[in-house]
Amino acid sequence: MKTARFSAAFLVFSALAGAHIGSPDVYLEGKAGPYQLFVTVRPPLTIPGVAEIEVRSQSPGIRSIRAVPLAITGAGSKFAPIPDPLKASSQDSQFFTGSLWMMTSGSWQVRLTVDGAQGPGTLSVPVPSFARASKRMEWGLGSILSVLGLFLAAGMVAMIGAATREAKLDAGQEPTAANLRSGRKATVIGAIIVLAVAFGGNYWWNSEANDYNLRIYRPLGMAAILNGTDLSLKMSEPGWMQANTVQLAAFRVFIRKMDDLVPDHGHIMHLYVIRQPGLDAIYHLHPEQREDGTFALTLPSMEAGRYKLYADIVHANGFPETMVTQIEIPALTSRPLAGDDAAAVTEPWQKASTANTVFTLPDGYKMEWLRGDKPLAAKRATSFNFRLTKPDGTAPTDMALYMGMLGHAAFVKTDGTVFAHIHPNGSVSMAALMLASGEAPEDHSAMHMGDSSPTLPSARTDTVSFPYGFPSPGRYRIFVQMKHGETVETGVFDALTAGT
Amino acid sequence: MAIYLCGVLAGIAFGYLILHTTFAKNSPLAASSVHIFGFRAPMGAFIASWGGIAMLTSAPFDNWWHDAYGLDVKIVSPPHILLILGVYAVVIGTLVLLAGHMNRSQSSSHVAERRLILYISGIMLVQIMIVLMESTERVYLHSLRAYLVTAALPPIMLALAWRLTGYRFAATYVAAFYTLFRLGLILVLPLFPAEPKLGPVYQQVTHFIPPDFPLLFVVPAFGLDLLWQRTKNWNAWKIAAASGFVWVALFFAVEWPFASFLMTPTSRNWFFGTGYLFYAMPPTSFMARNVFYPSTFSSLQFGLGLICAALLGMLAVRWGMARGEWLGKLKR
Numbered sequence: 001m002k003t004a005r006f007s008a009a010f011l012v013f014s015a016l017a018g019a020h021i022g023s024p025d026v027y028l029e030g031k032a033g034p035y036q037l038f039v040t041v042r043p044p045l046t047i048p049g050v051a052e053i054e055v056r057s058q059s060p061g062i063r064s065i066r067a068v069p070l071a072i073t074g075a076g077s078k079f080a081p082i083p084d085p086l087k088a089s090s091q092d093s094q095f096f097t098g099s100l101w102m103m104t105s106g107s108w109q110v111r112l113t114v115d116g117a118q119g120p121g122t123l124s125v126p127v128p129s130f131a132r133a134s135k136r137m138e139w140g141l142g143s144i145l146s147v148l149g150l151f152l153a154a155g156m157v158a159m160i161g162a163a164t165r166e167a168k169l170d171a172g173q174e175p176t177a178a179n180l181r182s183g184r185k186a187t188v189i190g191a192i193i194v195l196a197v198a199f200g201g202n203y204w205w206n207s208e209a210n211d212y213n214l215r216i217y218r219p220l221g222m223a224a225i226l227n228g229t230d231l232s233l234k235m236s237e238p239g240w241m242q243a244n245t246v247q248l249a250a251f252r253v254f255i256r257k258m259d260d261l262v263p264d265h266g267h268i269m270h271l272y273v274i275r276q277p278g279l280d281a282i283y284h285l286h287p288e289q290r291e292d293g294t295f296a297l298t299l300p301s302m303e304a305g306r307y308k309l310y311a312d313i314v315h316a317n318g319f320p321e322t323m324v325t326q327i328e329i330p331a332l333t334s335r336p337l338a339g340d341d342a343a344a345v346t347e348p349w350q351k352a353s354t355a356n357t358v359f360t361l362p363d364g365y366k367m368e369w370l371r372g373d374k375p376l377a378a379k380r381a382t383s384f385n386f387r388l389t390k391p392d393g394t395a396p397t398d399m400a401l402y403m404g405m406l407g408h409a410a411f412v413k414t415d416g417t418v419f420a421h422i423h424p425n426g427s428v429s430m431a432a433l434m435l436a437s438g439e440a441p442e443d444h445s446a447m448h449m450g451d452s453s454p455t456l457p458s459a460r461t462d463t464v465s466f467p468y469g470f471p472s473p474g475r476y477r478i479f480v481q482m483k484h485g486e487t488v489e490t491g492v493f494d495a496l497t498a499g500t
Numbered sequence: 501m502a503i504y505l506c507g508v509l510a511g512i513a514f515g516y517l518i519l520h521t522t523f524a525k526n527s528p529l530a531a532s533s534v535h536i537f538g539f540r541a542p543m544g545a546f547i548a549s550w551g552g553i554a555m556l557t558s559a560p561f562d563n564w565w566h567d568a569y570g571l572d573v574k575i576v577s578p579p580h581i582l583l584i585l586g587v588y589a590v591v592i593g594t595l596v597l598l599a600g601h602m603n604r605s606q607s608s609s610h611v612a613e614r615r616l617i618l619y620i621s622g623i624m625l626v627q628i629m630i631v632l633m634e635s636t637e638r639v640y641l642h643s644l645r646a647y648l649v650t651a652a653l654p655p656i657m658l659a660l661a662w663r664l665t666g667y668r669f670a671a672t673y674v675a676a677f678y679t680l681f682r683l684g685l686i687l688v689l690p691l692f693p694a695e696p697k698l699g700p701v702y703q704q705v706t707h708f709i710p711p712d713f714p715l716l717f718v719v720p721a722f723g724l725d726l727l728w729q730r731t732k733n734w735n736a737w738k739i740a741a742a743s744g745f746v747w748v749a750l751f752f753a754v755e756w757p758f759a760s761f762l763m764t765p766t767s768r769n770w771f772f773g774t775g776y777l778f779y780a781m782p783p784t785s786f787m788a789r790n791v792f793y794p795s796t797f798s799s800l801q802f803g804l805g806l807i808c809a810a811l812l813g814m815l816a817v818r819w820g821m822a823r824g825e826w827l828g829k830l831k832r
Contacts, residue, residue, distance in 0.1 A: 046570040069699040075783050076700030101698045103780070108699075135568040141560060148557040155536070155550050159543075162534040167543045167832050171531040171604065205578050212569040246794055253700070253782045 020420035020427065021310070021322055022413065022471055026127050027381055028426035028433075029467040032114040033121020035059040038467055039426075040381045041110055047131040047215070048103040053110065054381065055086060057094040061117030065096045072107045072126060072318040072435050075253050083113060102129040105215065105241060106254035107319035109436040126432035128319050130217040134209065153194045160190030214239075220258065222323035224309055226299075229334040233271075233287060233295040233311060235323065259293060260316040264431040265403045267340070269295055270312040270421065272410055272479075275305040276326070278348025279412055279477045282490065285341055287311075300338075303345060304331040310410075310419045318432035322419065337488075340403050342481045344490035349414050349477050352494045359491040364391035367480060367491030370463070376497045378473045384409065384422075384466040388482045388489060395462040402483035404430075407464035410479040418471055426467040470497040503583065507555025510590040514548040517541055532604060532832045542600050543832055548593025554586030575634055584631055591627065595620045599664060599827040614665040621661035621670075622677025628653050629678065629715070638712050638774065639786035639793045641759030644805040650715065651748050651813035656820035658721055659743070663824025668729055675721035682714035686773040696779040703788070705779040713772050716758055720750035724817075736821055737814075744813030748806055763790045 026041040036058040043051050053067055066083035070076065086098035102108060109124045137145075165175050165183025175183070221236035241256040243249040261268050267286040275281035281303055287295035295311070311323040337343055346352075346359075357369040370385040386407065390396050402408060409422045420427060434440065464482055478493040518541040521527045533540040562579035574580075595617065602613035629636065632649050640646045658671035667673065689708035696705055723746045731739050761767055768775030774790070781788050797805060 044570075046566075046568065048570045049566075071700055075702050079696075079701035079704050079779075081696040081699045081701050081779075103698050104700055106700075131570060135564075137564055137568070141564060145557065145561055145564075148553070152550065152554055152557060155546075155553075158536045159546050159550065162536050162546070163543055166534040167600075168826075168829050170831055201578060208569065208577065250785050251782055253702070253784065 022418035023420040027467040028125045032123035034118040050099045053098045055096040063116045066113045105130045107317040124436035126428045126436045157190040161187035222325045224325045224327040264314045272310040280348040281345045283343045301334045302332045314429045314431040318435040320429035342488040346492045354494045354496040361489045369493045378470045381469045386480045387463045396484040398485040399460040400483040407482040409466045414475045422466045422468050473499045507552045511552030514545045517545040544593040544597025548590045551586040551589025558583035618673050621657045621674045625657045625678040638762045642792040647809045651809040655816040659817040659820025660824040663821045669725045671721040671724045675717040679714045685710040703777040709776045716754045719754045720747045723750045740814045740818035743817040744810040747813040748810040
């Protein structure tokens, strides 16, 4: 069986996760009409496959929730299949679970339709759908199938022998020596045929597995070139979801392009530059796209080191991606931070304590992680709450929106397998959320002017909450950005997460 | 699940026949049995049981396949082929059982048995065309592959039915059964309301969607019957060679222009059914646009390909004749 063959592919590809790295689950906090919901969608490993849905309602009185998958844009966004009902927990009437099939790769939304005491409501949850890996065959199943396969093969050979030896004999007639010889000869020929079929089948299986592996998600490539203080980033297509044959062009509705990027909360690219291995320097920057498709920016003053670059982009259909590359950067004396730039330099995670929940900022302000008493656990939908205070401990009176939101957060696993850029709405791309809500992503420029989009916060408070769940146990560093006045603060926190 | 239930039924029914023939005292079939792995039973019972076990083996295999590579929305995948082989084995086992019974029977006419053989051959043809569906939908009917696969497999059942039953129009009957069965699907299935349960939904659907209009096998099958009536004294290979060419020539002559008709708006009605589109058929697909899949062959290459198809047809007819003759002599 193919147990060994797929283990390598599994290890290589299981870390990939579209908009984020190693963090495929989708978390969203939003309103379905009058009901405040915290939604978790766990996309399947393979496509087509079954996504698991969990919904916690913070509003009572919900009678039913139904879920349906739809494309966010284009073909497939017009007609919906029959919705699947979610099941209310017997212990907790405000907790619902269910599942639905994600049949193709693409930019999808799970549309939740809620009915309850306060009337109906809907909430669209953008879910990028793509295959992340193939699954290996367990030893037990492999053994059972091997035994059955051998039995079928032996049975086929035996039937060919018996058919030649005895099938034409009259009732009661014993096979002659010639019949027995013919039977043996047929058995040998039958065995050769069955072996040939088995080898042919194995070849076919390999070919199907290779075809499938081509459908496993591969993010856009990114090459970084540093010239003085000028950084340029060039994207490359590794050959995922292309339409390079007549057949694919006709049937592949979702095709990845490189020239269809849309702004996500005001910027075409959000670039996190994080120093390795200590994760002790972080820069949140926004390169501009040139006409030739490359991205460019003048780096601010930076400390020397090996940096990992995480570049978040969103395609016009709402499909988000994170491109990753690494680069050595010498100590740079350059421009100061400007506009939506944000940065922090602190001690490496190896020297930091996971018990520390207060981060003192360079200007004396403090950011506090309101962690609560509940221990952190992987795969658990959690609200990560942070509060900004002035040096005297009081709430700032000039809280401002940072790119249209109360804050931004990046969850980075110290072993490099996880990077997730999270917003107060959750892990979804804001551009995808706006597309799914029927808004144009370009409308996000309005965020800076305090427009009244449903995806915008209603109040500018000193506390921000990020719905998210650690994808796996281990040590994480959390970078949180909040804005007061014209200052963007970056707080740094460390977390140790246990298993589920 | 219904498909696997058929596997269970086959396993139980034919497994019982094997156990009863092996262990029961004075079993009437004991003397007319073959021996396999220490068991004894008529040949067909072993074949059909093998089919049942193959069908049931395909279930966990298919389930794992879905987990590993996603749900395969295509017909031709390794676990599906194992399932289909199992289904074929159940049908072939039944045919073998029936042939053995007919050959042992004292009656001279065997009308019921022969009709049942035609029926089973028709069922087999329907099942063969399910496997070939991905190459024979209307958008592929101006592609060489459709003519190659339809020459390679369907004539086997026609020749087998002819040789085994001896009926003058056996091939026509079998092809007519397939035609009526598929026509029935077009006429009946859309009468029942249905809605898609999975996304993406590219085509709005309010009822069951039938498969494509049946291929016009009746015409080349009728041609084969006429040929076979006139070539009784020919050498078997010569009959097969002529049959291969007759099959391809007649089928190509009628199906090619008929496929063009199926692409026109006139055919989008309750009878030809080309307006029925599967809910997940992308609007960019050839089917949704009513456009033929583009052929990559020149006219000369296509012509040579049709000759290859005729040679495949020859092998198929010869194989079917040989299997029919073998079944005609089967006693156990």
